Amino acid sequence: MVELGPGEYELNLYPLSEIIPNKALKNLGAVTPELQVPVIITAVIGAHANDEKAARTLIKFLLGPAIDKALEADGMMRQG
Secondary structure, eight states, X not given: OOOOOTTOOOOOOOOHHHHTTOTTOOOOOOOOXXXXXXXXXXXXXXXXXXXXXXXXXXXXHHHSXXXXXXXXXXXXXXXX
């Protein structure tokens, strides 16, 4: 950790999903578009999955519109 001098500030950028549940953090709004980096989440099914059909069903559900309202409620959105 670096000591900050007079007039210096530390800025931390976190995903919104980490800010919302953490009461010690304050959401100051969206980062400027030039600094925004989309997060890509990938789903995989392990070679030793107990129930491959259930895993595929869950992935299909997560790719569908059913979770859009939950994403929006937390300030997130689906890309593409």
